[in-house]
Amino acid sequence: MPPTSETLTAERILEATEEVLRRHGPAKATVVDVARALGVSHGSVYRHFRTKAALxxxxxxxxxxxxxxxxxxxxxxxxxxxxxxxxxxxxxxxxxxxxxxxxxxxxxxxxxxxxxxxxxxxxxxxxxxxxxxxxxxxxxxxxxxxxxxxxxxxxxxxxxxxxxxxxxxxxxxxxxxxxxxxxxxxxxxxxxxxxxx
Amino acid sequence: MPPTSETLTAERILEATEEVLRRHGPAKATVVDVARALGVSHGSVYRHFRTKAALxxxxxxxxxxxxxxxxxxxxxxxxxxxxxxxxxxxxxxxxxxxxxxxxxxxxxxxxxxxxxxxxxxxxxxxxxxxxxxxxxxxxxxxxxxxxxxxxxxxxxxxxxxxxxxxxxxxxxxxxxxxxxxxxxxxxxxxxxxxxxx
DNA sequence: CAGCTGACAGATATTGAAATCTGTCAGCTG
DNA sequence: CAGCTGACAGATTTCAATATCTGTCAGCTG
CATH class of the missing domain: 1.10.357.10 (Tetracycline Repressor, domain 2)
Incomplete structure (x- = not known):
């Protein structure tokens, strides 16, 4: 899934996270899911948000x-x-x-x-x-x-x-x-x- | 465990249930526990209360x-x-x-x-x-x-x-x-x- | 024969092994 | 060299087998 190839910003991560949450709900919405939705590794998400709770x-x-x-x-x-x-x-x-x-x-x-x-x-x-x-x-x-x-x-x-x-x-x-x-x-x-x- | 050998009344069941609830909490308080506390079979409890929810x-x-x-x-x-x-x-x-x-x-x-x-x-x-x-x-x-x-x-x-x-x-x-x-x-x-x- | 018992079927909860996830970091890449 | 990757350890979640519980009822008992 080729993502928007812009640089990864906190804003783009938030956008994707909101979408994943909307789709999967809070229980079943992982950082890995968010990363997958963005087409990046989950390590990159942790560069912008220290923890899942912070995100x-x-x-x-x-x-x-x-x-x-x-x-x-x-x-x-x-x-x-x-x-x-x-x-x-x-x-x-x-x-x-x-x-x-x-x-x-x-x-x-x-x-x-x-x-x-x-x-x-x-x-x-x-x-x-x-x-x-x-x-x-x-x-x-x-x-x-x-x-x-x-x-x-x-x-x-x-x-x-x-x-x-x-x-x-x-x-x-x-x-x-x-x-x-x-x-x-x-x-x-x-x-x-x-x-x- | 010999119970009070009085007849089993709704009141005695309620008393025992309250005690079991106090001790075990709502998640882990079964009808079987209540019957055991009273020294009777759980069938007897169901004679007085149609369901666990009713109790x-x-x-x-x-x-x-x-x-x-x-x-x-x-x-x-x-x-x-x-x-x-x-x-x-x-x-x-x-x-x-x-x-x-x-x-x-x-x-x-x-x-x-x-x-x-x-x-x-x-x-x-x-x-x-x-x-x-x-x-x-x-x-x-x-x-x-x-x-x-x-x-x-x-x-x-x-x-x-x-x-x-x-x-x-x-x-x-x-x-x-x-x-x-x-x-x-x-x-x-x-x-x-x-x-x- | 009124009241209780205990075995039973189906529903629910518990458990432990396997899968997945979180958070880190050494190293790759452009 | 800034930013990303992916492998990793420990924590958490999932899943299926197992155990327990709920609610019923035929039959026992005093």
């Missing part, structure tokens, strides 16, 4: 960063903070749900990584909480929200909506009533953030 | 019901609804955390059952949501809470606090900062329930 983590990071990137657009949007918050949470839920449905194998890899406590997932969560903090901060400045500690509030909102973005709930996202449950939780949280009166 | 579910149900029973005392307590709500959520968190720590094997069984989608876990959740509904209903009647649909609000509160009672988060319950996170989420939810002004 898997890099793939997941890239994948998670795409979600973060999409969401950051909402943070910067020109809307009332409350609407930005609602949009952001809805977009997060939609993105996770779509990924779980469309790329089940990659999603499974993500779940493996969550268990492994790799830094990529932790950083992704920190990133999302930072985005949320900005929205809440904007709401406080606009006088709409009453949070004394926007960062803590952001963390609370993120954790309270876990049922709608945490992979461990993925199975339940397609059940009927989920939309209503999501709306109820978001309404309750938004109400809690609002300045009294 | 496991009955054990878990008994175990879950103990928690529900403790919490129901708080629902009926003579306190302001908001305090009852806070106490109830704190007690739920404390109970789950204690069980995860003290009876890890039984807790693992509970998690297996959650995956299996048995009715026991569903009923337990329904039970807890009903208790929450009563507290919120009391808060609405006292004019403290503004919920238009106490049942939906109860469900939202329950789901929003999932991080602090859902078994899939058990590992994180002992990490530093968890208490503060819990307090932040509860504060936000209580604030959201309060009557405006």
């Amino acid at each position: 898997r983590e890099a793939v997941t990071k890239r994948w998670l960063d795409r979600t973060s990137g999409q969401l950051s657009g909402i943070v910067a949007a020109d809307r009332v903070p409350e609407d930005r918050l609602r949009d952001w949470l809805a977009a997060l839920f939609a993105a996770k749900r779509r990924k779980a449905g469309e790329d089940p194998e990659l999603f499974a890899t993500y779940m493996v990584l969550t268990d492994e406590n790799g830094t990529a997932v932790g950083e992704h969560i920190t990133d999302l909480e930072t985005q949320l903090t900005r929205i809440i901060q904007a709401g406080v400045e606009a006088g709409d929200f009453a949070a004394t500690d926007p960062e803590a509030s952001a963390r609370a909102v993120f954790q309270a909506t876990g049922r709608f973005h945490d992979p461990c709930y993925a199975r339940e996202w397609e059940e009927p009533g989920t939309e209503a449950d999501f709306a109820a939780v978001v309404d309750l949280l938004v109400q809690g953030l609002r300045r009294a009166q | 496991r579910e009955a054990v878990t149900k008994r175990w879950l019901d103990r928690t529900s029973g403790q919490l129901s005392g708080i629902v009926a307590a003579d306190r302001v609804p908001e305090d009852r709500l806070r106490d109830w959520l704190a007690a739920l968190f404390a109970a789950k955390r204690r069980k995860a720590g003290e009876d890890p094997e039984l807790f693992a069984t509970y998690m297996v059952l959650t995956d299996e989608n048995g009715t026991a876990v569903g009923e337990h959740i329904t039970d807890l949501e009903t208790q929450l509904t009563r507290i919120i209903q009391a808060g609405v009647e006292a004019g403290d809470f503004a919920a238009t649909d106490p049942e939906a609000s109860a469900r939202a509160v329950f789901q929003a606090t999932g991080r602090f009672h859902d078994p899939c988060y058990a590992r994180e319950w002992e990490e530093p900062g968890t208490e503060a996170d819990f307090a932040a989420v509860v504060d936000l939810l209580v604030q959201g329930l309060r009557r405006a002004q």
Whole structure:
């Protein structure tokens, strides 16, 4: 199988790894498979990624960063903070749900990584909480929200909506009533953030 | 091994099963083991429980019901609804955390059952949501809470606090900062329930 | 005869040998 | 000589044979 004869770059390896993961799933996706897909020896892959875990983590990071990137657009949007918050949470839920449905194998890899406590997932969560903090901060400045500690509030909102973005709930996202449950939780949280009166 | 020579009852089987589960864990706890612990043949166990899954579910149900029973005392307590709500959520968190720590094997069984989608876990959740509904209903009647649909609000509160009672988060319950996170989420939810002004 | 036993068939789990994979590195190649 | 290869040791996974378990039931027993 003659591969693209360009030089072997980390990016090309990540591309191929994502494809192999998508095809074979996390359990049955070896470094040898990735090398074979690229038409190189597996030793060459180890030149760019120290371990298999590092490779898997890099793939997941890239994948998670795409979600973060999409969401950051909402943070910067020109809307009332409350609407930005609602949009952001809805977009997060939609993105996770779509990924779980469309790329089940990659999603499974993500779940493996969550268990492994790799830094990529932790950083992704920190990133999302930072985005949320900005929205809440904007709401406080606009006088709409009453949070004394926007960062803590952001963390609370993120954790309270876990049922709608945490992979461990993925199975339940397609059940009927989920939309209503999501709306109820978001309404309750938004109400809690609002300045009294 | 001469067993207690009383007649074999469902209760005695449950007792023995719980002990076997505690000792061996859910993966390595067979019906044969349970029968051996009771000094009877495994056929006798099947006289009381149609399948192994039914036995496991009955054990878990008994175990879950103990928690529900403790919490129901708080629902009926003579306190302001908001305090009852806070106490109830704190007690739920404390109970789950204690069980995860003290009876890890039984807790693992509970998690297996959650995956299996048995009715026991569903009923337990329904039970807890009903208790929450009563507290919120009391808060609405006292004019403290503004919920238009106490049942939906109860469900939202329950789901929003999932991080602090859902078994899939058990590992994180002992990490530093968890208490503060819990307090932040509860504060936000209580604030959201309060009557405006 | 109500309740229990133990043998049985089919399903599931365990085990150990063989195959594959991970990660390293000396040496080849362009 | 920078980058790649491929052989290698030890770790992990696969696979098939074996053992154990689940669920049933005819018959034993008190």
